[in-house]
Amino acid sequence: MVKKILTWGGIAFLIFFIAFRPDSAADVFKSLGAGIMDIAQGFGDFFTSLVA
Structure with a gap:
């Protein structure tokens, strides 16, 4: 029950954040993507070094 409430609360916060702070939300997602x-x-470099 608590997990379900927290999940829906997180989704609601995400929608609110994107709706009212779109520039900040975009910056957060860009940082996560980077x-x-x-x-x-790093994984690619590791495996390249491992094989070479």
Whole structure:
């Protein structure tokens, strides 16, 4: 029950954040995307070095 309430609360907050602060929301998602790309690049470099 608590998990369901927290999930819906998180979704509501996300919608509110995007609706009323679209520039800030875009910056957050860009930062998250950049972090994920850095991690993927690190794994790629590791496996390239491992094979080469």
